[in-house]
Amino acid sequence: MIRVLLVDDHQVVIDGISSILEDDSSIKVVDSALTGADALRKLEFCAVDVILLDINMPEMDGIEVVRQLRKKGIEVNVLILTMHNNAQFTKQLIELGVQGCILKNSGKKELVFAINEVSQGRRIYGDDVTESLFDSLEKTQKAVDQVQLTKREVEIIKLIASELNTNEIAEKLFISSHTVDTHRKNILSKLGVKNLAGLVKFAYENQLV
Amino acid sequence: MIRVLLVDDHQVVIDGISSILEDDSSIKVVDSALTGADALRKLEFCAVDVILLDINMPEMDGIEVVRQLRKKGIEVNVLILTMHNNAQFTKQLIELGVQGCILKNSGKKELVFAINEVSQGRRIYGDDVTESLFDSLEKTQKAVDQVQLTKREVEIIKLIASELNTNEIAEKLFISSHTVDTHRKNILSKLGVKNLAGLVKFAYENQLV
DNA sequence: AAGTAAATACCCAGAAATAGTGAGAATAAT
DNA sequence: ATTATTCTCACTATTTCTGGGTATTTACTT
Numbered sequence: 001m002i003r004v005l006l007v008d009d010h011q012v013v014i015d016g017i018s019s020i021l022e023d024d025s026s027i028k029v030v031d032s033a034l035t036g037a038d039a040l041r042k043l044e045f046c047a048v049d050v051i052l053l054d055i056n057m058p059e060m061d062g063i064e065v066v067r068q069l070r071k072k073g074i075e076v077n078v079l080i081l082t083m084h085n086n087a088q089f090t091k092q093l094i095e096l097g098v099q100g101c102i103l104k105n106s107g108k109k110e111l112v113f114a115i116n117e118v119s120q121g122r123r124i125y126g127d128d129v130t131e132s133l134f135d136s137l138e139k140t141q142k143a144v145d146q147v148q149l150t151k152r153e154v155e156i157i158k159l160i161a162s163e164l165n166t167n168e169i170a171e172k173l174f175i176s177s178h179t180v181d182t183h184r185k186n187i188l189s190k191l192g193v194k195n196l197a198g199l200v201k202f203a204y205e206n207q208l209v
Numbered sequence: 210m211i212r213v214l215l216v217d218d219h220q221v222v223i224d225g226i227s228s229i230l231e232d233d234s235s236i237k238v239v240d241s242a243l244t245g246a247d248a249l250r251k252l253e254f255c256a257v258d259v260i261l262l263d264i265n266m267p268e269m270d271g272i273e274v275v276r277q278l279r280k281k282g283i284e285v286n287v288l289i290l291t292m293h294n295n296a297q298f299t300k301q302l303i304e305l306g307v308q309g310c311i312l313k314n315s316g317k318k319e320l321v322f323a324i325n326e327v328s329q330g331r332r333i334y335g336d337d338v339t340e341s342l343f344d345s346l347e348k349t350q351k352a353v354d355q356v357q358l359t360k361r362e363v364e365i366i367k368l369i370a371s372e373l374n375t376n377e378i379a380e381k382l383f384i385s386s387h388t389v390d391t392h393r394k395n396i397l398s399k400l401g402v403k404n405l406a407g408l409v410k411f412a413y414e415n416q417l418v
Numbered sequence: 419a420a421g422t423a424a425a426t427a428c429c430c431a432g433a434a435a436t437a438g439t440g441a442g443a444a445t446a447a448t
Numbered sequence: 449a450t451t452a453t454t455c456t457c458a459c460t461a462t463t464t465c466t467g468g469g470t471a472t473t474t475a476c477t478t
Contacts, residue, residue, distance in 0.1 A: 012226065012290075012320065013222065013225060013313065015316065016221065016226050018228075019225060019227075019228025019229050019232075020225055104219040104221045107220045107221075107224065108220075108224045150425080151424090152424075152426095161410065163403045163404055163406045165403075165464065175425085175426070177427095182425085183426095185465095185466070193372060194372045194374075195372055195374065195466080196406055196465075196466095197371070197405055200405075200409035200410060201370065201371075359453085360454090361455065362454095374433090375434070384457085385456075387457050387458055388456050391457080393435080394436075397436080404436080405465095
């Protein structure tokens with residue numbers, strides 16, 4: 001009997017996957033969580049074999065959850081649920097030793113199969129996912145080192161993404177426009193993007209907006 | 210017995226919601242579709258009372274599906290499934306006479322209730338959704354008239370959002386950079402946004418990327 | 419105490435975007 | 449066939465962004 005913890009910020013998805021898994025006698029959904037924080041809390045008191053984890057969540061995303069898990073030394077097999085082939089994440093996931101990754105548009109069979117495999121400690125990455133991994137590794141520039149942004153930089157990214165220009169940001173933060181320039185410059189360089197568009201793109205893909 | 214057609218680009222969601230609805234004896238999921246086009250095809254041959262429609266889909270989104278439905282004169286009650294409170298859509302949905310709208314993070318009970326209401330022709334909009342509607346109506350600037358973008362403009366938005374600058378876009382499309390300038394100018398004005406950041410933002414919020 | 423990271427500020431020069439106008443061709447629609 | 453829309457191109461002027469530096473203060477680390 002494989003004990004599963006479901007984590008997704010959408011109740012419908014949780015209910016849905018629960019229903020799917022109910023039909024399978026070898027799998028039992030022991031609990032669920034709507035947030036990453038809640039998932040971590042529940043993992044401390046509840047013994048589970050596999051955590052089925054949505055990657056796109058507000059506040060604390062899937063990757064952060066896994067990172068915390070490792071930090072706390074909680075041993076559990078992780079199967080990530082992704083919406084799209086978000087190539088940026090994939091590399092980080094593999095580095096974090098996540099056992100598996102499965103697209104939300106895969107069917108019931110694939111899901112059950114994946115959970116079974118992962119519960120045995122085996123690795124499962126859907127073809128689509130591994131393909132997109134190679135895609136991402138080609139774009140070394142961007143994902144080369146996991147980006148370390150400072151608080152101030154994140155703050156500025158958000159303001160840029162909300163259509164403010166350099167002067168407006170400077171006024172809002174009570175700092176010189178030169179400073180904002182410097183920050184923006186550093187951000188572009190850290191993210192390895194060419195321009196404002198790339199910056200806003202990053203903001204969206206990483207739930208900063 | 211309420212006959213339901215499920216439309217979502219993620220098989221897991223379809224399977225999940227199917228499972229949820231199976232438990233309810235008054236609702237029967239007669240078919241499902243992974244794309245908007247497929248949904249339209251199936252609606253021509255299959256009698257359904259309610260179509261449960263995901264709004265975020267590649268290629269043809271939920272709004273376009275409804276528009277086509279109206280055009281073809283197919284009468285069916287529409288219940289929209291949304292991920293977030295995407296305020297921009299809401300106004301359009303109401304204008305299109307969509308019966309209801311429900312967030313994906315609502316539970317089993319709400320879902321069943323909503324389907325029942327909608328099947329009776331009654332209107333259901335979750336509190337969150339109506340709230341966000343009023344929010345959006347305040348921002349008259351942006352949503353004042355539903356934006357009508359041309360094919361070329363959409364093409365250019367996508368290229369801008371992928372970090373290309375004016376000259377690069379001009380080369381790629383074999384047109385003058387002046388033309389690209391003009392398009393960008395028109396786009397900014399149509400969307401009512403201030404700059405590139407707003408444009409990329411729009412692209413993301415409307416699944417153009 | 420020395421070293422490092424973060425936040426701050428400044429300068430310069432070139433590239434790119436934005437705003438305002440105007441206008442000719444190609445298509446689609448009626 | 450006439451209109452309307454879309455797509456196209458051009459010019460000017462101004463603002464904003466981008467990339468190359470350098471440098472100081474503060475705070476935290478070792």
